[in-house]
Amino acid sequence: IAILAGDALLSSSFEYVAKYTKGVPAERIVEVIRRLGTSVGPAGLAGGQVKDLECEDKDDVTLEDLEWIHTHKTAALLKVSVAAGAVLAGASPEEVAACELYAEKIGLAFQIADDILDVTASSKELGKTAGKDESVNKTTYVKLLGLEGSKQEARRVVEEAKALLDCFGDRAIPLKAIADFIVMRKN
Numbered sequence: 001i002a003i004l005a006g007d008a009l010l011s012s013s014f015e016y017v018a019k020y021t022k023g024v025p026a027e028r029i030v031e032v033i034r035r036l037g038t039s040v041g042p043a044g045l046a047g048g049q050v051k052d053l054e055c056e057d058k059d060d061v062t063l064e065d066l067e068w069i070h071t072h073k074t075a076a077l078l079k080v081s082v083a084a085g086a087v088l089a090g091a092s093p094e095e096v097a098a099c100e101l102y103a104e105k106i107g108l109a110f111q112i113a114d115d116i117l118d119v120t121a122s123s124k125e126l127g128k129t130a131g132k133d134e135s136v137n138k139t140t141y142v143k144l145l146g147l148e149g150s151k152q153e154a155r156r157v158v159e160e161a162k163a164l165l166d167c168f169g170d171r172a173i174p175l176k177a178i179a180d181f182i183v184m185r186k187n
Contacts, residue, residue, distance in 0.1 A: 075107025
């Protein structure tokens, strides 16, 4: 049932954009629909999940492998979300590209923070089983970089993400706050 629910929700995303986006030129709507398709296909969520499954319970997974997985999973979904808003608002190609890179970086930061929380927070705080990644020998940022190294990497990635938005001035304050929240969250 979960797989069918996922299929239904995924299909609904295309329908929602096509049906409810009003007052926007059709070419922008089509571009957002194209981006949605890319984000969940072999170059997005599906491809990232395949690589994640291939890397399960392996000891030779590299930092590059891990980054590829999360760039194509968590970051891909954030990338399409942020870029869709920019495209629909009529942003220039350069502005859309800055938004995409920002979103990729906060997607990685989100995953790094998630890996950190898995070893530092309780199950009650997380609302899910803490320590699960280690118990199933999953490769995480903490496993590869250590706890302190992971915290430094998360901060570095967030600062890079925020710098990408400097071209937007004060309009980027909410997105920069989201980036900060991602690494400061407790669950």
